Amino acid sequence: MLYQTYQMQDDLIAPIRSLANTMRSLAGPGFWGLGDCLGARFAAALEMISRYQLTHIRPDFAIATVRVGNRDVPVRIETALDLPFGKLLHFSKDIDTPQPRVLVVAPLSGHFATLLRGTVETLLRDHDVYITDWANARDVPVEAGSFGVEDYIDYIVRFLEHIGPGAHILAVCQPCVQALAAVAIMSQDKHPATPLSMTLMAGPIDPRESPTEVNEFAVAKSLAWFQRSVIARVPARYAGGGRRVYPGFLQLTAFVAMNLDRHRTAHKKLFEHLTKGETAEAEKIKTFYDEYFAVLDLTEEFYIETIDRIFHKAELATGDFTYRGRKVDPGAIRHTALLTVEGGRDDICALGQTSAAHDLCRTLRPHLKRHHLQANVGHYGVFSGKRWEREIYPVVRNMILAME
Template sequence: MLYQLYQFEDDLVAPWRDWARWMKGWPSVLLDGFSPAVARQSEASLEMLSRFEFTHVRPDFHITSVLIGNRDVPISTEVVLDLPFGQLLHFVADIDTPRPRVLVVAPLSGHFATLLAGTVRTLLRDHDVYITDWVNARDVSVTAGRFGVDEYVDYVIRFQEEIGPGGHMLAVCQPCVQALAAVALMSEDHHPATPRTLTLMAGPVDPRESPTAVNELALSKPLSWFETQLIGTVPFRYRGGGRRVYPGFLQLTAFMAMNMERHVEQHRKLYRHLANGETAEAEKIKTFYDEYFAVLDLTREFYIETIDRVFQKAELATGDFTHHGRKVDCSAIRNTALLTVEGGRDDICGLGQTSAAHDLCHTLRPHLRRHHLQANVGHYGVFNGRRWENEIYPVVRNLILSME
């Protein structure tokens, strides 16, 4: 009933959103008889009402060109591989010079891969970039089968295979565990497409280190509680009708609750900017929340297994992680250079959780291992924004360049 209740409430509000959007299209209705200031306040109120929703449609990456060297290079996006639960996207730069190929492994944690648009845009300056574009589980028919932690690892390996030998891998947040497992398996198998470098950014390789509110929540309840309280059934109006999922709106609500005062203040600022006619300032906030409020559902098995295997049991850190029954041994990684990145003010993934990968990859020679701690940056700032572009990215770029 969880999903059905959400859908019912959203359907009730939908006519009011539609009305607000319709009214915004008739400026004469607002301006007639009112002062410009009052009219702008009315328009601002309508704008806020029209935005009162979560959307389940993937936004666009909005990457059409990137400054490479001293010229603006057109970028096109191609689907290289189309699988039921995810696509491999390639950002093709209109340039002849060969560049290092990098697979960006996006998190599957309630948001679309477009949340990493800033990450991709920066990487495109010097690299040939691919990304895992996960599909909203409510849009995947039950006939497609299951998609759990092991299947996620399968997809990462398959995508890296598609890129081919000599590539690189960069994982952001939650998939650091699966990316490390995938590279360990490929290394042990002497797979020709084993990446030359692996960059892990703010991910829970060992969530027992410096536990945050996210880790504490995962440990505070038995697995049965997550199963009964947080898993819903997709309504049959959608392609994935009948599939059991962890709804994206629950994940977003949980994230927002951690910083609710900040989100409320941002929307107050948005209203003030709109009411004052400060279009540019308002657009920055709108752009962020258009992306932030775009949510996708996770399959039940992926969410429950992540809580169980990644957070409660910390299987990778304890050496108990298996892939379809096969033990994963990170010490098999011998030739892939490893970089871990953490944020000093990260309240999602605490200090030491990502750098724990170095202890697991203990057979790597010292010159193939590096850790970067970025002071005074939170979780999102590790892979987006000024600190990422100016201080973290150069470290990533230099590691990749050193292994080319």
């Protein structure tokens, strides 16, 4: 009844949001005789109420142009490959000089791939970019089957095959494990589409290293507890009605709870900006939370397998990770350059968890390995914001260029 209860509450609140939005459209200076100051505060309060919701539809990437060299180039977002649980999107540009092809592997952890909009926008300056656009599990019919950790790896391999030989892979957060496993498998098979370089950013290759609150919570509970407490059945009104999922609203609740004071302060600032008519400042906060409050559901099998295989057992780090009955050996990676990136203030994936990949890729020659520690950023700062653009991205770009 977990999902049904959430849906019922959202249905009850929807008319209140709608009323607040209607009243806001009528409000203005001196509204209802309240005076300019009080009227502005009332209008701001109405907007805050109208924004009190989660959305379950992927926002637009909203990348229309990108600066390439000395000119702005139009960007077309095309579906290169469409599979039941995810699409391969291509950010196509009309330019004369070919650029290195990069597959960005987005996390499947409660948010849509658009959370990496800033990552993609920066990469587009110098690269031909593709991204994994994971589907909201509640919108995938039960007839489409299951989707677990090994299916995720299948999708990465399929996407790299579609892009073709000579590409690069960049994984952010949770899928660093699956990306490393996929490259190891392709290397073992001497697959022609094995990527030239692999960038792993803030991912739990070995979550036993400097465990964070997230890691400790994952290992403190049994799989039975997770299945009993956080898995729910999708309501019949959706295309995936009847599918058992880990709801995105639960994941968002957990993330917000970890930094409650920060989010409370941000919304207080938003209210103040709205009251003062500081549109540009308010828009920045609204844009972030429009993205942050857009959530997707994960299939039960993917979520439970992730808890079990990646956090409870740390299978990749211990050498016990298997794929379709085969032992996965990162030592088979001999020609794909490795770059790992960590944030010194990351409270989700702590120091040492991503760099553990270097020990696993034991046969890679030293000049094909590099680690970058960005000491002054948290988790999201690894792949978005000024530090990413100015200090981390040049390292990523140079690694890719060196392998071209």
